[in-house]
Every structure is written in C-alpha cells, then in structure tokens.
Amino acid sequence: MSEPATPAHPLYATHDTPLARINGRPVSRAAWLADVHELAARLPEGRAALNLCEDRYRFSVAFAAILLRGQMNLLPPARGRTVLAEIARGYSDPIAVVDSREGDFPLPTIAVTARGEAAVAAGDTPPPEIPLEQTAILGFSSGSTGTPTAHPRRWGDLVAATGQALQRLEMDRAPGHSLVATVPPQHMYGLESTVLLALLGPNTLIAERPFYPADVHAALAREPRPVLISTPFHLGTCLRCGQPAPASPARVLSATAPLEASTARELERHFDAPVTEIYGCTEAGAIATRRTVAEHHRTPYPGVQVNADDGTSGLALVQGPQHAEPVPLPDCIEVHPDGAFHMTGRLADMLNIAGKRASLVELNRHLQTIPGVEDGVFIPPAAGSDAAGIERLAALVVAPELDEATIQGRLAGRLDPAFLPRPLVRVEALPRSATGKLPRQALLDLLARHGECA
Amino acid sequence: MGAQTAFEQEVAQLIVDSLNLEDTAPEDIDPEAPLFREGLGLDSIDALELALAVGRAYGVQIRSDDEDNLRIFASLRALSEHIEANRTS
Numbered sequence: 351m352s353e354p355a356t357p358a359h360p361l362y363a364t365h366d367t368p369l370a371r372i373n374g375r376p377v378s379r380a381a382w383l384a385d386v387h388e389l390a391a392r393l394p395e396g397r398a399a400l401n402l403c404e405d406r407y408r409f410s411v412a413f414a415a416i417l418l419r420g421q422m423n424l425l426p427p428a429r430g431r432t433v434l435a436e437i438a439r440g441y442s443d444p445i446a447v448v449d450s451r452e453g454d455f456p457l458p459t460i461a462v463t464a465r466g467e468a469a470v471a472a473g474d475t476p477p478p479e480i481p482l483e484q485t486a487i488l489g490f491s492s493g494s495t496g497t498p499t500a501h502p503r504r505w506g507d508l509v510a511a512t513g514q515a516l517q518r519l520e521m522d523r524a525p526g527h528s529l530v531a532t533v534p535p536q537h538m539y540g541l542e543s544t545v546l547l548a549l550l551g552p553n554t555l556i557a558e559r560p561f562y563p564a565d566v567h568a569a570l571a572r573e574p575r576p577v578l579i580s581t582p583f584h585l586g587t588c589l590r591c592g593q594p595a596p597a598s599p600a601r602v603l604s605a606t607a608p609l610e611a612s613t614a615r616e617l618e619r620h621f622d623a624p625v626t627e628i629y630g631c632t633e634a635g636a637i638a639t640r641r642t643v644a645e646h647h648r649t650p651y652p653g654v655q656v657n658a659d660d661g662t663s664g665l666a667l668v669q670g671p672q673h674a675e676p677v678p679l680p681d682c683i684e685v686h687p688d689g690a691f692h693m694t695g696r697l698a699d700m701l702n703i704a705g706k707r708a709s710l711v712e713l714n715r716h717l718q719t720i721p722g723v724e725d726g727v728f729i730p731p732a733a734g735s736d737a738a739g740i741e742r743l744a745a746l747v748v749a750p751e752l753d754e755a756t757i758q759g760r761l762a763g764r765l766d767p768a769f770l771p772r773p774l775v776r777v778e779a780l781p782r783s784a785t786g787k788l789p790r791q792a793l794l795d796l797l798a799r800h801g802e803c804a
Numbered sequence: 805m806g807a808q809t810a811f812e813q814e815v816a817q818l819i820v821d822s823l824n825l826e827d828t829a830p831e832d833i834d835p836e837a838p839l840f841r842e843g844l845g846l847d848s849i850d851a852l853e854l855a856l857a858v859g860r861a862y863g864v865q866i867r868s869d870d871e872d873n874l875r876i877f878a879s880l881r882a883l884s885e886h887i888e889a890n891r892t893s
Contacts, residue, residue, distance in 0.1 A: 564855075591865070
C-alpha cells in the first residue's frame, strides 16, 4: 500500500474456523466478507446507520459493511418508534439496516438478505483494514437528564477490549468456540461477547438467538464447543425449567445484572461448566470478570485499571487502553489495594429489570411527557429482580382524558417492554409533599388503595 | 367473545397465576384474542414465564424454532390446543 499509513487493524482475524453458523451450516470468513462487500456497495453516503438486524449473522454483516463505508453503527437500546426517531434525528437522516422491511420503522431501511451463500474462491486476500480512530459504534445509555446519551467507541477501542476478553476468557486459541447467546447484538455486552469475539478471534457466532430454555439447551447440544452468553434472568429460566442440560458448554458468561453466588452455584451444577460474570457498562464496555462461585471481587481485564472516586463525582473511574479518558462507572464501587473491586450497590436512580437498565428519572420523563398525562410516576419494585422471577414496575398516572390502554400504548412506543408498568393505575392526584417530592410509602399506600398491589 | 372450554379455563388460570395478572380475571380472557402485544399486552418476559409454567404443569417444552411458535401463543385457544396435543402430564 502506498497511501500514508493511518494506524489500522484488520476487520477480522484470519482463521480457518467459520465466522458464523446459520442453522448448523458453517459460513467461512471469505463467504462472510463477500456478503459484507455486497451490502457495503448498497449503503448510501452518510455518517451513520442504525443497525437493527436481529439475526446475529445479518447484524455482523451490517456491522462490518457500515465500518467499511467509514460510517458509525448506531445501536439503539430499544426499538420503539419514538426511540428510533429520537436517535435518528441527531445523525442527519441515517438509514436503518434491518433483517426484513416488515416492521414499523420511522426511517428509510435497507434489508440484509445475504446468508453466507456467495460462491467465493478459496484465496488469501487479506482482510480490509479499518482505521483505529474511526468511530465504530454509538451505544446509548439512559442518562439522568432524560434523553438517551450517546457513547462513541472507536474501532481501536473495540479491538483493544476484545483482545483483553479473548485472553481473559481463554477464547483466543483455535479451534475456538461456538458463541450461543440469548442477548441481542445491539446491546454492548451482546456485541462484545458475540460478534467481536468471532471477528477478532477464532470463534464462531451462532446466527440464531435461543429464547426459551428448551432452545438454549438444544443449541448447546447442537453446536461444537459452545460458550453460553446470557443474563441472570435468562440463565435462571434454564434452572427453573426443570429439564437437565443435555450438553455442557465450555463456559457460561453472565452480565447485565449481578449474579447471586447461590444462583451461580446452581448454574455451575446445571451446566457442569464454570460461570463467569462480566462487569461492564454501555459507557466503558466490559472491563472485568469474576468466577462468581469462587470470588467476591471482580478482576479488571489485563491493562485496565479501576480507581476509587476522584473526590468530586463520588464515582469510581475506569481507564484502559480502550478509553480515551477515565470513564465514570454507574455503580457504587469499592476498590481493593490489589486493583480488584467489588460493587456495594447500584446508584439510586438506576433500575435494573430483567437485566435492562434505565434511569427512573428518564422513565418518569417519558410518562409525564405523553400528551394528556398531567402527572405520573413509576414505582420500582421493593426487591431487585433475581433468578426467581421478575419484579415489575408499577405506575400511578393522573390523566383524566386517557384510559390505561392508551397510556400503555404510548409508553410501548418509547420504552423497552421490560419497563412497561404493571399495574398502571389512574389516580386523581399524586401524593406530592410540600416540596413536590413523592415519598415511596405514600405511593405504595395509594397503589394499595386501588387494590392492584400484590 | 366466545366461551372458554373447561381446559381453556384451566390454562387461563395458569396464565393469570404465572404472570401475576392481578387485575385480569381468568374468565375474562377472550379465547380467540391475541395474548401478546394487543389483547393482554404480554411481552417476551411473559412469554418465557408462561413457557416455564406450561412446562411444569403439562410437561410441554415450548421452543421458538417450533414452526408453530407464533401460532401457539396466538391465543388462549391455540395455546390450549397445543398443550392438549403434546401434554405428557
């Protein structure tokens, strides 16, 4: 190459192992690249595209095609029209790359139809190089200000973080593992633990996303050397389904919410495999792990440091080669002298329902800005969700002109389904104190008076 | 709304119990109305919970690669018919 050298890293690692498997059919890295080029040629000029593909193979093709065109993957946390429109507005009319145009999208779409079936000559064409400084993705988190906050990550950041994960999880050696995941690829954990471990390591992503416990068990029995990538909620359903696991994965990864040690022990027995928790957040990506049955603390990835709060924000900060500057962590964290850390709690405003995080302030803003809603508040469940089942949010709403179904419908366009309130109760007024605050007990009393509270 | 059969009444009770739908009476579930999105407004978390409850009560393991999956959860009637055809307990 004669151009001036921009620091870059190949789009994928060259291995003989398939990049993906679709219904059991392997797709080579060369065949995958042909699909990527085909899609890249169809993408319009632009800064960014929403990657909404649900099929993990198609997501990976779209992810790479968007990178090849020098654009950013916008990864929305939810698929409601309002959320998509709000995100799209910020990026000069992007298109959305989707599996199928059948759907309700508030912006133009391009469908990925390729299934890794292009005829490719066996050859040793080197993979395309992507500049390290190119912004590869924008993840979105719920900020306390209300609107989703964008978190850019450069290709170099993803390469560095994935290298750490491959090493820590011992997934960097051929013949690699089959990545069986219940998490969507748009989620930071889903992206890092499936698509990137396959692209940048010898691993093979599984296109299908198992959902029911029977699906998870079947995928583990079908795929060679599987690693199960899931959440405490989903793993808990495998325990509760009453069926034995038909095959053992090489390991089980869990993230999005803390895993109880007792649940981790049951999971290790159920799957006959080590269960590793990954700790991370949309802002910083994955940064640490622990083997939950054996460790109370979490150990940062190689080259990553977690430091106690700087005395101003009260938040612990993480810094690794993948972070341009120290990133505040959205949890209460105590750092040990050896660099490991443990979580002492969640920040008060953050909710975690079925492994999905949201800010209570933002949920309330969504509720209160529905036309016809005069006042409203979400009430978090008393105990956190755990493997034994899901606690739902409740909501009290003052909306004399609207019925419950209308309010629920409006919320459904704005929120992840996990946050939809159950019950949603219409009341005449909220029990606001003189300072406008809503004491939790007063809310619970009001909810109970309406006979809707368990 | 059509009338529920005896078995549909039983499955309706299972739905209400397993999903903690305190404000829905089992007999009020229209056997032909969609269970998800519209209708009862259930979502994917509910689908998982309901699949677990159906597995425990009737030994029917629900799979999403089942070609009939969309149809199974289409309504109380479809779910009840699927359980009756596949139950082991």
